[in-house]
Every structure is written in structure tokens, then in C-alpha cells.
Amino acid sequence: MKFLRVPACGAGLCRPAFAVYRHALIGALAILMAQAVWSAQDGDLKLVEPDSGLAGRLAAVGRVHAGHGAELSMATGFLVSACHVLTAGHVLAKTGSPVRLGAEARFIPGGASPRANAAFPVYGRVVAASQQFVMSVAPTGFDQQRIPNDWALIELDHAIVGIDPIRLLYPAAPMASDIVYTVVGYPLGQRRQGLFAQEHCRNWSTTHAGMSLKGVMIADCAVQSGMSGGPVLLDDGTNLIAAGILVERFTIGQKVMAIGVPVAAFAEPIETAMRDSEICAAGSPFAWPGILSPTPSTR
Numbered sequence: 001m002k003f004l005r006v007p008a009c010g011a012g013l014c015r016p017a018f019a020v021y022r023h024a025l026i027g028a029l030a031i032l033m034a035q036a037v038w039s040a041q042d043g044d045l046k047l048v049e050p051d052s053g054l055a056g057r058l059a060a061v062g063r064v065h066a067g068h069g070a071e072l073s074m075a076t077g078f079l080v081s082a083c084h085v086l087t088a089g090h091v092l093a094k095t096g097s098p099v100r101l102g103a104e105a106r107f108i109p110g111g112a113s114p115r116a117n118a119a120f121p122v123y124g125r126v127v128a129a130s131q132q133f134v135m136s137v138a139p140t141g142f143d144q145q146r147i148p149n150d151w152a153l154i155e156l157d158h159a160i161v162g163i164d165p166i167r168l169l170y171p172a173a174p175m176a177s178d179i180v181y182t183v184v185g186y187p188l189g190q191r192r193q194g195l196f197a198q199e200h201c202r203n204w205s206t207t208h209a210g211m212s213l214k215g216v217m218i219a220d221c222a223v224q225s226g227m228s229g230g231p232v233l234l235d236d237g238t239n240l241i242a243a244g245i246l247v248e249r250f251t252i253g254q255k256v257m258a259i260g261v262p263v264a265a266f267a268e269p270i271e272t273a274m275r276d277s278e279i280c281a282a283g284s285p286f287a288w289p290g291i292l293s294p295t296p297s298t299r
Contacts, residue, residue, distance in 0.1 A: 087229030099129035148215035167287035185227025217260035
């Protein structure tokens with residue numbers, strides 16, 4: 001699993017035209033996090049227990065495996081149709097290259113019954129990914145050009161039945177500053193294995209210090225290695241709807257921020273790939289949560 005952190009830029013690695021902006025943004029986030037008593041800590045991430053309000057609602061969130069042996073990458077992904085899985089692009093990319101269309105990946109849904117283990121993982125291939133994302137040897141800091149391109153869509157070799165996919169947030173939906181998220185995924189290195197979550201994370205995806213964060217999601221959620229590709233969820237009381245994909249974490253001391261790619265960054269290419277699928281051609285994967293208004297016209 002290559003869960004990217006956000007260190008300072010190394011010498012010679014930053015693009016000159018973007019370096020000042022990026023350093024200023026990191027500085028602004030650092031100051032805000034230092035002052036924010038509500039910033040998350042790793043201990044806020046909890047195993048989803050059977051008596052949790054999330055239990056039984058996250059069967060579509062599972063594990064994504066790519067590569068083999070020393071190049072094995074393990075992360076999180078989630079079903080957005082019966083045969084399509086969204087995840088982070090860096091989970092599937094090789095160093096120095098974008099995500100290769102047609103690359104193999106495997107998916108194990110969280111709702112897989114222990115009795116049905118022989119049926120999993122389900123193999124698939126990458127059918128959509130931004131070719132502007134290139135996996136670097138080491139992250140080069142908070143890069144607003146890289147983050148919106150860190151996504152990939154996998155088409156499975158066959159549809160998975162009996163698990164409801166997670167709908168995606170309608171791309172034009174306005175996101176108020178007081179909206180709250182839930183993040184879920186399969187972190188590595190935990191004493192207890194399974195799906196972990198943090199609920200009621202605050203949205204920081206607004207303008208900070210006079211700089212627009214368009215194309216980037218920021219929330220005070222605890223995230224750890226292995227959770228890349230997991231959904232950033234809205235809960236309207238009836239449905240869980242994915243507003244984006246987890247890709248990075250930003251840390252100041254013990255405080256953590258989750259960085260994600262909003263649905264609007266990849267909505268068009270994945271909708272096209274899902275509609276043209278020969279495995280399970282799907283209609284619009286988007287939904288408008290009941291907690292937002294007004295309801296848009298049908299796409």
C-alpha cells in the first residue's frame with residue numbers, strides 16, 4: 001500500500017511556479033491545524049463493530065490488491081456498480097508512470113461471506129484513470145495538480161450480486177462548510193483486522209488563507225496506511241453517498257487531516273466507462289443526498 005504523506009518538497013523536486021503556492025498552503029494548513037482542537041488523531045479511528053450504526057451498510061467497501069510479491073499493493077476500494085470499483089490511482093501505478101489502462105487488480109468486498117471465500121478475490125482490469133497522475137519515488141508536497149488526478153476505476157471480470165453499490169455525490173452538489181463526513185477503510189498494521197471508520201469529520205474543503213482548494217477535499221478525519229481508495233461518505237440518514245476518495249494524509253504532530261479527491265474530478269470519465277461496460281452497463285452512478293437541497297434535475 002502506497003498511502004502518500006505530505007512532506008515538505010525536496011530540493012529540486014518542486015515546480016518553480018507552484019512551489020511558493022504549495023509551501024504557503026502547507027503553512028496555512030499547519031497553522032489552522034495547530035489551532036484547531038478538533039483535528040483528528042489516529043486513535044479516533046475505530047473498528048466497525050457489529051453494533052455500530054454503520055454495520056451492515058458498508059458491504060460495498062472492500063480491499064484492493066494489485067501486483068505480486070515485492071510489488072504487492074494493498075489498499076481500499078468500493079463498488080459503485082455491480083462490476084466497478086473506485087480506488088486511488090497511486091494504489092495501481094508504478095513509480096514513474098501513470099496508471100496503466102488494462103492493468104490487473106483484485107477486489108475482495110467487505111460483504112463477502114466467509115463461506116464464500118473461494119469466490120474471492122474477483123479479478124478485474126483498470127478501465128479509467130487520469131493519465132496526468134504519475135507516481136513519484138517520493139511525494140513532493142501538497143500538490144494541487146496531482147491530487148485531483150489520483151483516482152482509478154476497475155472493471156471486474158464478473159458482476160458481484162447481493163451487495164448494493166455506493167452511490168456517488170452528484171457532481172454539482174454544493175458542499176457547505178458545516179457538512180460532516182465519515183471515512184472508512186482497511187488500515188494496515190492494526191491488532192484487530194477489519195473495516196475501520198471515523199464518523200463526524202469536519203469539512204475543510206473551503207478557501208483557506210485566500211487560496212482556493214478546488215479539486216481537493218480536506219477533512220479532520222483520522223486516516224492510516226491501507227485506507228487509500230476508501231470513500232469519504234455523507235450520511236443523509238437513509239443512504240451513504242460517497243463525496244470523494246481518500247488519497248493522502250497531512251499531519252502536524254499528533255493531529256491528522258484526510259486529503260481526498262472529490263467526485264467532480266472524475267465524474268465524467270467514470271460515468272462513460274460504466275455506461276459502455278460489456279460486463280454490467282450501468283446508468284448514472286450519482287445521487288443527491290437528502291441533507292442537501294434543492295434536488296437537481298435528472299441527468
